Amino acid sequence: MIRCLFIILFSGLMLGGNSQHNPMPKKDAERVNYYILEATKKVITIQSEFVQEKVLSVLSEKIITKGMFYFKKEKKLRWEYIDPFKYLIIINNDNLLVRDDDKENRINLESNKVFREVNNIIMGTVQGTLLNDTKNFQASFFDENSYYLCKLVPLQSRLRESLSEIWLYFNKEDYSVDKLDLRESSGDYTRIIFKSKKLNLPLSDEIFSVR
Amino acid sequence: MKYFLYVSLLLIIVYSCSSANQTSINHPAKGKTLSPSPGFNGNFEKALFKASLDIRNQHLSGFLLIKKTADSTYRIVFANEIGMTLFDLGFQESQFKVHYIFEPMKKKILLRLFENDFKRLIFDIERSNSNPLMKTIFQYEGQKGQIPRRISISNPVIKMNMELTLISQ
Numbered sequence: 044m045i046r047c048l049f050i051i052l053f054s055g056l057m058l059g060g061n062s063q064h065n066p067m068p069k070k071d072a073e074r075v076n077y078y079i080l081e082a083t084k085k086v087i088t089i090q091s092e093f094v095q096e097k098v099l100s101v102l103s104e105k106i107i108t109k110g111m112f113y114f115k116k117e118k119k120l121r122w123e124y125i126d127p128f129k130y131l132i133i134i135n136n137d138n139l140l141v142r143d144d145d146k147e148n149r150i151n152l153e154s155n156k157v158f159r160e161v162n163n164i165i166m167g168t169v170q171g172t173l174l175n176d177t178k179n180f181q182a183s184f185f186d187e188n189s190y191y192l193c194k195l196v197p198l199q200s201r202l203r204e205s206l207s208e209i210w211l212y213f214n215k216e217d218y219s220v221d222k223l224d225l226r227e228s229s230g231d232y233t234r235i236i237f238k239s240k241k242l243n244l245p246l247s248d249e250i251f252s253v254r
Numbered sequence: 255m256k257y258f259l260y261v262s263l264l265l266i267i268v269y270s271c272s273s274a275n276q277t278s279i280n281h282p283a284k285g286k287t288l289s290p291s292p293g294f295n296g297n298f299e300k301a302l303f304k305a306s307l308d309i310r311n312q313h314l315s316g317f318l319l320i321k322k323t324a325d326s327t328y329r330i331v332f333a334n335e336i337g338m339t340l341f342d343l344g345f346q347e348s349q350f351k352v353h354y355i356f357e358p359m360k361k362k363i364l365l366r367l368f369e370n371d372f373k374r375l376i377f378d379i380e381r382s383n384s385n386p387l388m389k390t391i392f393q394y395e396g397q398k399g400q401i402p403r404r405i406s407i408s409n410p411v412i413k414m415n416m417e418l419t420l421i422s423q
Contacts, residue, residue: 095336095337097317097333097337099319099331101323101329102319102321102323102329102331104319104321106302106317106319106333108335122336124335127304127421127422128304128317128335128421130315130335132336143306143313143315144306146306146313146315148313201357204357205338205339205356206338225337225338227338227339227354229339229342229353229354231339233336233337233338
């Protein structure tokens with residue numbers, strides 16, 4: 044009897060352990076996906092601090108950078124590194140500005156085929172359809188303690204060469220992303236952790252100026 | 255939504271690195287007061303730099319980590335600001351190994367240049383060759399322990415210029 048109980052308990056633990064590594068059933072994944080899309084629709088602006096950790100597994104090194112993130116619907120984004128160096132990326136509709144210490148780079152995202160394709164992806168993603176972009180990504184969902192984890196595998200070889208998987212950790216309360224991992228095939232990854240998120244605060248267009 | 259945009263951003267940065275059609279506005283480089291002096295002399299553990307790399311009309315930037323591993327190999331990892339590895343190279347005095355290099359940078363001449371220049375930087379040795387293409391100018395500024403605060407590595411023939419500014423060690 045005790046032996047039976049032990050086996051049942053042990054199998055249960057094993058199953059419990061495994062469940063974290065098995066994708067959620069299709070129905071549950073669709074439900075989570077739906078709530079994420081619904082939450083995304085309500086977002087007009089985002090302001091958030093972020094911490095980025097570049098983890099070099101072989102070298103046992105973690106390179107930490109910090110900055111601020113701003114977003115305004117439909118297509119305005121400011122991604123700004125503050126510490127330990129300054130580096131700024133702004134997307135304003137079809138224009139991209141990248142500013143380093145003494146260099147500025149402006150790109151019109153409509154100027155060539157590759158950027159046009161990327162811009163089309165942005166258009167799709169602003170509507171929150173990346174999780175359902177079956178042409179470019181294969182998505183699977185996992186129930187991971189306090190998160191719903193969505194793993195995206197790029198289907199295009201050009202992107203897959205640089206990125207083997209993208210892991211998005213969705214908060215179970217409000218379905219916003221608390222962190223994301225960009226996984227490389229080497230085992231190295233970059234983790235972005237969002238902190239002090241503020242949704243739908245008024246944000247001036249000046250923040251997104253590319254001039 | 256931000257994660258979608260972040261991923262898109264990554265795509266743009268990845269593609270813009272490999273595209274020669276970008277319109278770039280390059281301000282003149284800051285005035286330099288660099289002077290030649292010895293490099294690391296193959297005797298240090300670790301250094302993290304802010305890095306920029308210009309090759310012809312391509313501009314890449316990010317951070318560069320140099321670290322000594324347990325088997326005394328030095329690994330040099332260059333990643334852009336958003337964390338994407340652009341190259342990961344291993345060096346011993348008589349060995350050179352490419353662990354990873356971003357596909358558009360996978361050029362024989364560039365790898366030879368990296369091998370030559372980084373060996374010279376780390377071990378203060380030059381790969382013996384008489385190829386004038388490999389003649390690179392090294393300049394150093396300031397010193398923190400054994401590590402120069404600023405390093406400039408330039409090859410006017412290949413039109414390659416790398417600027418390193420020490421962040422931590």
